[in-house]
Amino acid sequence: MTEDPSAWWRNGVLYQLYPRSFADSNGDGVGDLVGITQHLDHMQWLGVRGFWSSPITPSANFDWGYDVKDYTSVDADLGTLEDAESMITAATARGLKVILDLVPNHTSTEHPWFLESRSSRDNPKRDWYVWEDAKPDGSLPNNWQSSFIGPAWRLDELTGQYYMSNFLRQQADLNWWNQEVRDEFERILRFWFDRGVAGFRIDVAHMLIKDRELRDNPPATEDDQLVEQLRGQRQQYNSNRPEVHEIYRRWREIADSYDPPRLLLGETPVWKPSILASYYGEGDELDLAFNFILLESPFEADAMHQVIETTLAALPRGCQAVWAGGNHDVPRFATRWGGNSPARARAAMLMLMTLPGTPFLFAGDEILMQDTALTQEQLRDPLGVKLYPMPVGRDPERTPMQWSGEPGAGFTEPGVEPWLPFGDLSVNVADQRDDPHSALSLTRDLIALRSELPDLHLGGYSRFDGPEGWWCYRRGEQALIAINLSEVHGVLEAVSGQVRIGTQRSRDGEALVGKLALEPDEAVIVRLEL
């Protein structure tokens, strides 16, 4: 029987890396594509089935990759198109799939399209972006707020109009009502698919299309998400518009026209499972849409269970959830969920690797890297710089991968200053690799067990009653996951079977006869005796 072509993302664990921070092959302090290629053995050894790289395309680097200047070449800091092709070939040869990052909502204001568009009101590319006059009273075209604080409109002195910009002023929103923009992105998808790219992660997938009439957003109410309350408005007219689905149906046709079909994975920071589910269409839009509800949830039994249950109930038949504990935009889960407790961070890892759906790890999670504290001078993320000392910048989770405890951290040459400072190098891959009790061994063993036990990658999810503060769930018939998130030792009665993996590794293989005892922050996977 041939393997289902979607098995790699349906059954496997995937990995995200931030290319500037992964591995520097040429000693300039910035990670690059050759560095990624040189570390494919790590991913293969870890057991992940593929990786998503944050953008590799040329960027003006105001938003470090997410302000794209050209969609079909490679940023000079990261390498060349040939390096990208070699990376894809080498990864594919090892059975690792490569997912690239597509940023279709906006381009850099240095992109040639935008330079043309802004050059005059009648330039043929004028309509590729959203240009508007001020209102007759001189006020802004509408009340929309940028996701990065402040109005979403920037005045262009040359032509006297405002361009829409829902992130930094150096990022101009494309006009997705324009057919030429759509045609261009179809060409871009094919450009990379033709080079063997296995799929795309789509940046701000929920925002591409904006209300055609540019209606004002309504004020936020206390029922809205905290970010919307902070912005003072519900993003009703600049996100989750119904017409965005047409785009994904079309992209899905393109992705499915390849053999094997390519993966479409959305960045979908939405807070209602029903809205998240809409991005899967009727199984004819995105294959996977990232679940930010879990990502933003506290590590508490009831809260997380509810996210899982409501998400699974909302997804269309045959569609699968995708979970991450972190990414390049949010604090690392070892810090956020783990707090000061390494045991709790290990429990979070066990939880992530046993969820019903595709788990993603962010490079460094496998060794339970923590966020790095930075001084004001060390900040590179414009959000962090602008809002300092508020802890909203994204540099702490983007510091270089900690390959070893040696000078240069195995990331760059000794003595070279990395683009962001190193974190605590006592946490590193080299030291953990051969230690059976390390976080890295735990992660690797969990990935292997997930693949070995069909219940863990295919089985349904159901909550299992446990002591107060525990989160217990079954996957399929035989796998029981128990996590003691309370502050006290406890016992789960009427459980017999065998501990397959415990966060305290000395428990691996333990026979359970009628009960399971767990310390606070301890977690286990049990193969139940039925």
Ligand code: NOJ
């Ligand atoms: C989401 C990306 O993950 C983030 O890093 C970026 O700043 C915004 N989209 C804008 O592209």
